[in-house]
Amino acid sequence: MKAAIKGDVSFFAKEIEAACGQDVLTCYQCRKCTMGCPMAFKMKVKVNEMMRAVQLGRKEDVLAGDTMWWCVSCETCATRCPQGIEIVEVMDVLREMAIKGEYYIPVESMKSFHEVFLNSVRSYGRLYEMGFAMDLNLALLDPLKDAGLGPVMFSKGKLKLLPHKVKNLESVKKIFENVKKIEELQE
Amino acid sequence: MKYAYYPGCSLESSAKEYDLSIRACCGLAGVDLVEIPDWVCCGASSAHATSHLLSIALPAKALVQTEAMGLHQVIAPCVACLTRLKVASMEMDEDEKLKSNVEKVLETPYQGNVKVRNILDVFLNDVGLDRVKMAVEKPLKGLKVACYYGCLLTRPPHIAQFDDVENPHSMDDLMRAVGAETVDWSFKTDCCGVSMSLAETDVALDLTNKVLEGAKDAGADCVAVACPLCQSNLDLRQKDIGNKFGAFYDLPVLYFSQLMGLAFGATTRDVGLEKVIVNPFPALGAI
Ligand code: SF4
Numbered sequence: 245m246k247a248a249i250k251g252d253v254s255f256f257a258k259e260i261e262a263a264c265g266q267d268v269l270t271c272y273q274c275r276k277c278t279m280g281c282p283m284a285f286k287m288k289v290k291v292n293e294m295m296r297a298v299q300l301g302r303k304e305d306v307l308a309g310d311t312m313w314w315c316v317s318c319e320t321c322a323t324r325c326p327q328g329i330e331i332v333e334v335m336d337v338l339r340e341m342a343i344k345g346e347y348y349i350p351v352e353s354m355k356s357f358h359e360v361f362l363n364s365v366r367s368y369g370r371l372y373e374m375g376f377a378m379d380l381n382l383a384l385l386d387p388l389k390d391a392g393l394g395p396v397m398f399s400k401g402k403l404k405l406l407p408h409k410v411k412n413l414e415s416v417k418k419i420f421e422n423v424k425k426i427e428e429l430q431e
Numbered sequence: 432m433k434y435a436y437y438p439g440c441s442l443e444s445s446a447k448e449y450d451l452s453i454r455a456c457c458g459l460a461g462v463d464l465v466e467i468p469d470w471v472c473c474g475a476s477s478a479h480a481t482s483h484l485l486s487i488a489l490p491a492k493a494l495v496q497t498e499a500m501g502l503h504q505v506i507a508p509c510v511a512c513l514t515r516l517k518v519a520s521m522e523m524d525e526d527e528k529l530k531s532n533v534e535k536v537l538e539t540p541y542q543g544n545v546k547v548r549n550i551l552d553v554f555l556n557d558v559g560l561d562r563v564k565m566a567v568e569k570p571l572k573g574l575k576v577a578c579y580y581g582c583l584l585t586r587p588p589h590i591a592q593f594d595d596v597e598n599p600h601s602m603d604d605l606m607r608a609v610g611a612e613t614v615d616w617s618f619k620t621d622c623c624g625v626s627m628s629l630a631e632t633d634v635a636l637d638l639t640n641k642v643l644e645g646a647k648d649a650g651a652d653c654v655a656v657a658c659p660l661c662q663s664n665l666d667l668r669q670k671d672i673g674n675k676f677g678a679f680y681d682l683p684v685l686y687f688s689q690l691m692g693l694a695f696g697a698t699t700r701d702v703g704l705e706k707v708i709v710n711p712f713p714a715l716g717a718i
């Protein structure tokens with residue numbers, strides 16, 4: 245069989261290590277991560293397979309893949325990994341890379357979820373739950389999704405009709421602006 | 432015992448009863464909570480899935496505010512907030528550069544001596560099981576509780592630093608201390624899928640169903656939780672689960688603090704029992 249891999253393929257693993265300190269090269273494919281993963285049934289590329297693809301330097305495939313978008317950060321894999329790899333930190337880095345690199349995101353709804361959530365925090369300093377659910381439905385083009393839950397929650401006094409704005413909203417805006425500034429400086 | 436209190440966004444609306452019942456329990460057990468004035472959202476899973484610095488800076492705000500209040504410990508009852516606050520405090524301890532970046536973002540210095548506390552841990556270790564038992568006025572006799580820990584109470588272990596990661600028992604210990612029975616079951620730490628609950632509801636229902644089914648099969652009268660995300664998911668979605676799987680569990684999902692508060696003699700109103708969706712009154716009837 246011809247060698248399909250040329251040169252140093254570990255660049256991608258090294259890039260990830262630089263970003264979060266996790267050394268994916270130590271993964272030895274025991275598959276404990278995938279065995280315990282509650283979302284494995286949705287992932288086209290399972291967690292251990294994704295780790296292997298990282299080791300092989302298949303950056304494009306991994307960043308266009310669905311693994312990190314189905315991951316619910318439940319930490320089961322990281323807790324059980326015999327090599328002590330904090331797999332969720334790897335997932336976070338991959339999500340960041342995929343968003344920054346404008347990759348196609350196979351679970352589009354999860355990207356909307358994070359964007360809409362952060363918009364609420366940016367605008368009010370706190371999560372405005374009802375506004376969040378409505379904006380998310382708009383982003384998902386499904387405005388009446390879960391509409392039946394609203395009245396139930398309202399009747400139980402669990403929904404606020406108006407957002408609570410923190411008093412010092414300027415300080416919250418500053419946090420978002422300063423993060424952006426520092427991150428741009430670092431790039 | 433005085434602590435800064437960081438309720439977090441859920442406890443302001445969908446988990447109001449968690450807030451009420453924690454305040455009631457703390458009041459009855461001599462734990463003094465001082466709410467952080469004008470606290471800001473910790474960013475939860477979303478900041479952390481998009482920008483690392485933002486995911487540390489938002490929760491770090493609460494730590495800085497705790498310091499400004501002259502306190503050294505902060506309680507965050509929501510496990511998602513708890514984890515974000517802990518991660519922020521640990522990462523800033525380990526990484527000088529990150530700490531200085533966060534200080535720049537917040538435009539405030541941070542000394543770094545705030546301890547982030549888990550509310551179960553406070554009742555178990557600061558109040559102590561003996562004093563919890565002493566505070567009981569109405570023991571929860573005959574009530575079978577399935578204690579559900581979910582993901583983040585014990586995971587990842589180096590951050591949670593709490594209880595046995597695969598078979599935790601701290602909530603069971605507390606529930607037994609207030610007179611309830613606890614059931615042995617296999618889904619204590621399985622993920623309920625809540626982070627998918629709004630965006631990918633159908634997928635989340637599969638996970639939620641497994642947890643509820645497990646509790647029901649173990650003979651529980653109710654599920655006890657310590658996380659507003661678990662609670663709302665397990666409680667609110669029972670109708671959808673019925674429609675999808677044909678299994679109507681009718682299983683009340685309560686905060687451990689609601690049960691503990693009732694045992695301490697608080698009224699059902701004090702602990703917000705009427706706010707729970709699946710009616711808990713029949714299960715609690717005898718008490
Ligand atoms: S558990 Fe760890 S070592 Fe095993 S396959 Fe998964 S990442 Fe690799």
Ligand code: SF4
Nearest residue numbers: 281315316318319321
């Ligand atoms: S953290 Fe993500 S990848 Fe790991 S077990 Fe949970 S869902 Fe699966």
